[in-house]
Amino acid sequence: MRVLGVDPxxxxxxxxxxDGGTGRSVACVAVDVVRTPADADxxxxxxxxxxxxxxxxxxxxxxxxAVERVFSQHNVRTVMGTAQTGGIVALAAARRGLPVVFHxxxxxxxxxxxxxxxxxxxxxxxxxxxxxxxxxxxxxxxADALALAICHLWREPMRARIAEAEARSAEIxxxxxxxxxxxxxxxxxxxxxxxxxxxx
Amino acid sequence: MRVLGVDPxxxxxxxxxxDGGTGRSVACVAVDVVRTPADADxxxxxxxxxxxxxxxxxxxxxxxxAVERVFSQHNVRTVMGTAQTGGIVALAAARRGLPVVFHxxxxxxxxxxxxxxxxxxxxxxxxxxxxxxxxxxxxxxxADALALAICHLWREPMRARIAEAEARSAEIxxxxxxxxxxxxxxxxxxxxxxxxxxxx
Numbered sequence: 001m002r003v004l005g006v007d008p009x010x011x012x013x014x015x016x017x018x019d020g021g022t023g024r025s026v027a028c029v030a031v032d033v034v035r036t037p038a039d040a041d042x043x044x045x046x047x048x049x050x051x052x053x054x055x056x057x058x059x060x061x062x063x064x065x066a067v068e069r070v071f072s073q074h075n076v077r078t079v080m081g082t083a084q085t086g087g088i089v090a091l092a093a094a095r096r097g098l099p100v101v102f103h104x105x106x107x108x109x110x111x112x113x114x115x116x117x118x119x120x121x122x123x124x125x126x127x128x129x130x131x132x133x134x135x136x137x138x139x140x141x142x143a144d145a146l147a148l149a150i151c152h153l154w155r156e157p158m159r160a161r162i163a164e165a166e167a168r169s170a171e172i173x174x175x176x177x178x179x180x181x182x183x184x185x186x187x188x189x190x191x192x193x194x195x196x197x198x199x200x
Numbered sequence: 201m202r203v204l205g206v207d208p209x210x211x212x213x214x215x216x217x218x219d220g221g222t223g224r225s226v227a228c229v230a231v232d233v234v235r236t237p238a239d240a241d242x243x244x245x246x247x248x249x250x251x252x253x254x255x256x257x258x259x260x261x262x263x264x265x266a267v268e269r270v271f272s273q274h275n276v277r278t279v280m281g282t283a284q285t286g287g288i289v290a291l292a293a294a295r296r297g298l299p300v301v302f303h304x305x306x307x308x309x310x311x312x313x314x315x316x317x318x319x320x321x322x323x324x325x326x327x328x329x330x331x332x333x334x335x336x337x338x339x340x341x342x343a344d345a346l347a348l349a350i351c352h353l354w355r356e357p358m359r360a361r362i363a364e365a366e367a368r369s370a371e372i373x374x375x376x377x378x379x380x381x382x383x384x385x386x387x388x389x390x391x392x393x394x395x396x397x398x399x400x
Contacts (some may be wrong), residue, residue: 042302043294049289070280078281080270086283087292091250094243103243 002029004062005149006053006089007141008070010081011038013049015117018131018149023088024197025148028131029060031142042081046088054094066152067092068144069102071184101159103151108144124145202229205349206253206260206289207341208270211280213249214341218331218349228331229260231342241282249366253292265293266352268344269271269302273361291307294323301359303351308344331365334390 007014013036017029029052031116034052036045051133057065070082106116112126124143128136130150137143207214213236234252236245254322257265267289286302293300304315314327325345330350330366332394337343 041294041300043290043300046287047294053315072270083280083283084287084290087246087287090284093286093290094241094247100241106341166396 001064001153002060002062003064003066003149003152004060004087004093005066005147005152007068007144007148008082008085008089008131009078009141010036010042010045010049010085011050012139012141013085014139014143015053015056016040016142016145016147016149017056017062018139018146020153024026024154026130026153028133028146030056031137031146033142033145042084046084049085050088050092050174053089057092057096057098064152064156065089065096065098065100067100067102068108068148069104071104101156101158102151103148103155108147108151108154108198111154113149120144201264201353202260202262203264203266203294203349203352204256204260204267205345205347205352206286207268207284207344207348208285208289209278209283209341210245210249211243212238212339212341213252213285214339214343214345215253215256216337216342216345216349217256217262217349218346218353220353224354226330226353228346230256231337231346231347233339233342242284246284249285249290250292253289256291257296257298258273263298264352264356265289265298265300266348268298268302268308268348271304277284299365301352303348307355308351310345312347313355320344358359 001020003017003018003020005014005018013030013034016031016033019027019029021027024175025163034049036048040048067086070086072078090100091101103111109118109123110116112118112130113122115122118126120140124136124140127133127143127150131146137146201220201292203218203220205214205216213234215229215234216231219229221227234249236248240248242350244326270279270286290300291301303311307363309318309323310316312318312330313322315322318326320340320343324340327333327343327346331346335344341396
């Protein structure tokens with residue numbers, strides 16, 4: 001399975017494509033950072049990022065897109081741009097019918113380093129090691145994009161299995177409820193018939 | 201001039217097209233609200249909204265798009281969705297080469313009611329009156345989209361004039377600086393020539 005990981009951002013947007021092999025083996029296909037000038041129009045910056053992402057989707061043909069889930073605890077201005085960029089990426093994927101999954105920073109850190117509180121340096125070291133890269137990807141946004149793709153490759157099978165199990169149990173619950181409702185209706189119908197009988 | 205005003209939101213996205221005539225006269229061309237189900241995938245919701253906005257841009261052919269600028273002071277989850285939707289709208293406009301301007305809620309309120317602290321009801325009343333509508337647009341998101349378009353029509357000429365004046369004064373300052381630098385260079389060259397003269 002091939003995944004495009006995206007660390008969204010207006011100034012620097014990290015893009016990383018990773019192939020997942022058997023077991024936990026992973027291989028880096030491509031990694032880069034798209035930059036847009038801070039003094040450019042917001043709409044133009046979003047357009048540039050959108051074009052870059054579409055180009056990557058066309059070039060590398062990933063089967064899924066993993067995007068970092070943003071929280072607004074941080075700097076307000078940055079977060080808005082990050083959310084807008086993430087939306088643009090999700091849209092480009094949805095246009096191609098690709099699944100998009102948002103992963104939190106701690107999920108990503110935990111997946112590649114074993115700790116949800118790992119720092120940027122640790123993430124970069126582990127990404128470099130896991131992908132057997134000759135040198136560490138820079139800037140951090142590039143390493144983060146690769147980490148997101150790895151996180152998705154490793155978490156997704158489990159996530160999908162849990163979702164399937166939940167859907168199955170919801171279906172069983174639905175059928176059970178339907179049977180109960182049918183039984184209740186049958187009981188009421190019976191009572192009505194009896195009553196009608198006595199009125200006649 | 202025709203403007204598409206957008207009150208971005210994942211659950212309800214207000215869209216309103218307004219034509220500006222001579223002076224401050226304005227006329228409503230179309231108004232509606234795009235809804236997406238809260239239980240749908242984020243990427244799918246963004247795709248639906250994007251398709252609706254593109255359809256409106258194709259159908260009504262506005263010359264500019266006005267979007268509400270979001271702040272993250274409010275509910276975190278809502279704000280993320282609003283920012284993502286706003287980004288999608290800006291992208292659709294940029295794809296068509298249309299200018300996109302973000303207006304703050306208080307700018308919009310001030311434009312249509314005279315007060316930046318007006319409430320939703322006042323905005324709806326003024327929008328209904330200004331556009332001479334037979335009945336108030338509902339829900340509030342629809343009225344807000346129309347208010348955004350009106351705000352843009354009234355503020356934009358002033359905003360453009362100010363930007364032009366600023367650009368002109370920056371150009372004058374730049375030329376003045378260049379002349380000063382040239383004079384300084386000429387002065388230094390003169391000194392060098394003199395020195396070279398004495399050395400020979």
